Amino acid sequence: MYLQRNLKKTFAEAVRQFPAVLVTGPRQSGKSTFLQHERPGAAYVTFDDPLNRDFALRDPNGFLDQFEGKPVVLDEIQYVPEILQYIKIRIDKRRIPGVWVMTGSQQFHLMKNIRETLAGRIAILELLPFSLAEIGGRRPALEQILWTGLFPEPACHPQKRDLWLKSYIQTYLERDVRQLEAVRNFRAFEMFVNLCAARHAQEFHPARLSRECGAAQPTAKAWGRVLEAGFTVIMLPPFLRNYGKRLIKSSKLYFTDPALVSYMTRQPSAEAALRGNMGGVLFEGLIVSEVWKAFCHRGLTPAAFFWRAKDGMEVDLILQAQGKFWPVEIKLTATPSSGHLAALNRFKEIAGKEAAEQGVIVCRVNTPRALPDNNLAIPWHKFSEWLEQVIA
Numbered sequence: 001m002y003l004q005r006n007l008k009k010t011f012a013e014a015v016r017q018f019p020a021v022l023v024t025g026p027r028q029s030g031k032s033t034f035l036q037h038e039r040p041g042a043a044y045v046t047f048d049d050p051l052n053r054d055f056a057l058r059d060p061n062g063f064l065d066q067f068e069g070k071p072v073v074l075d076e077i078q079y080v081p082e083i084l085q086y087i088k089i090r091i092d093k094r095r096i097p098g099v100w101v102m103t104g105s106q107q108f109h110l111m112k113n114i115r116e117t118l119a120g121r122i123a124i125l126e127l128l129p130f131s132l133a134e135i136g137g138r139r140p141a142l143e144q145i146l147w148t149g150l151f152p153e154p155a156c157h158p159q160k161r162d163l164w165l166k167s168y169i170q171t172y173l174e175r176d177v178r179q180l181e182a183v184r185n186f187r188a189f190e191m192f193v194n195l196c197a198a199r200h201a202q203e204f205h206p207a208r209l210s211r212e213c214g215a216a217q218p219t220a221k222a223w224g225r226v227l228e229a230g231f232t233v234i235m236l237p238p239f240l241r242n243y244g245k246r247l248i249k250s251s252k253l254y255f256t257d258p259a260l261v262s263y264m265t266r267q268p269s270a271e272a273a274l275r276g277n278m279g280g281v282l283f284e285g286l287i288v289s290e291v292w293k294a295f296c297h298r299g300l301t302p303a304a305f306f307w308r309a310k311d312g313m314e315v316d317l318i319l320q321a322q323g324k325f326w327p328v329e330i331k332l333t334a335t336p337s338s339g340h341l342a343a344l345n346r347f348k349e350i351a352g353k354e355a356a357e358q359g360v361i362v363c364r365v366n367t368p369r370a371l372p373d374n375n376l377a378i379p380w381h382k383f384s385e386w387l388e389q390v391i392a
Helices: 008-017 031-038 050-058 060-065 081-093 107-117 132-138 142-148 152-156 158-179 186-198 206-213 217-229 258-264 270-275 279-296 338-354 380-391
Strands: 020-024 043-046 072-075 100-104 122-126 233-236 252-255 304-308 314-321 324-330 359-363 369-371 375-379
Touching: 008 020, 008 031, 008 122, 020 031, 020 107, 031 043, 031 072, 031 100, 050 060, 050 081, 060 081, 081 107, 107 122, 132 380, 142 158, 142 258, 142 270, 142 279, 152 158, 158 186, 158 258, 186 206, 186 217, 186 252, 186 258, 206 217, 217 233, 233 279, 233 304, 252 258, 252 279, 258 279, 270 279, 279 304, 279 314, 279 324, 279 380, 314 338, 314 380, 324 338, 338 359, 338 375, 359 380, 375 380
Parallel strands: 020 100, 020 122, 043 072, 072 100, 324 359, 359 375
Antiparallel strands: 233 252, 304 314, 314 324, 369 375
């Protein structure tokens, strides 16, 4: 069964306005399935097929002539970046919206070629794994989401979880990353990725990670960029205004999908993932990822940060929307208390008129609940609805 994606509306607008549209994102996030449903009449070619790759490389004009200006989906375009210049020539001759639709998984490999060749001619969209809003009525229990994640395949077929995650991680390390100049010592890189998983929801410190995996500090920084560019992790930046004389400059690292962290940190079961030492950070990462998806699936650059005062008081998320900064705390508790409000109230007090009047705690309450000082507790499964209202 196909689940409609929130990118649908943004994609429809893009194909009406641009001659080319690129849908990028991590592997197995559903890009090909999405385009087959949203462009049902278009020709479909995947460059995962070596015969298609060879044809496009040997005879690019002959390859493109077979479509004769008809809509086409070119899947995994990063394998044949050379063809982009020939597409550019055809766009400049006949600037018809929505003819060229492409997908690409390896953003680090792809973006330079796209931006240099098709600048002003292409809309670039990002499709991440399912959001909580997209799984809607079939929403499983929280521990199941932290265990199986929200990539379409394991989310829809939980019995495939272990084998799928093992294969996904091996494919990422051994196929995608092997093509990057920044990664030469694959064993050290594998250790680096596992160390990052163990530090999920913590600040990203390349110096410390480099010592533990035996790589140079510049190499660890480059590897962090590789993980971010490949949509494996989110780097949540610190809030950059001088509220509380901030000293924190490092971003916080979150894996895009909680199942990757559960798998790499060897959680023994779904229940252990939720109730064990990693439960809080897995939950925090799920909500941060939900924010990223809400922005990206609307074609927006994520405007989200974390805030920490000089004395260590911290707000997990600061969202910039509607001309205000919205403070959001993420707590695994089902019983929010006044102690959970201190950081929200501090931020609102310091930020003054620039802060939204309402602070939010995302937690495991069953229904939205008003809290003192104009704060609100939101059930985690209702957070997407609140985001929709704030971002829209």
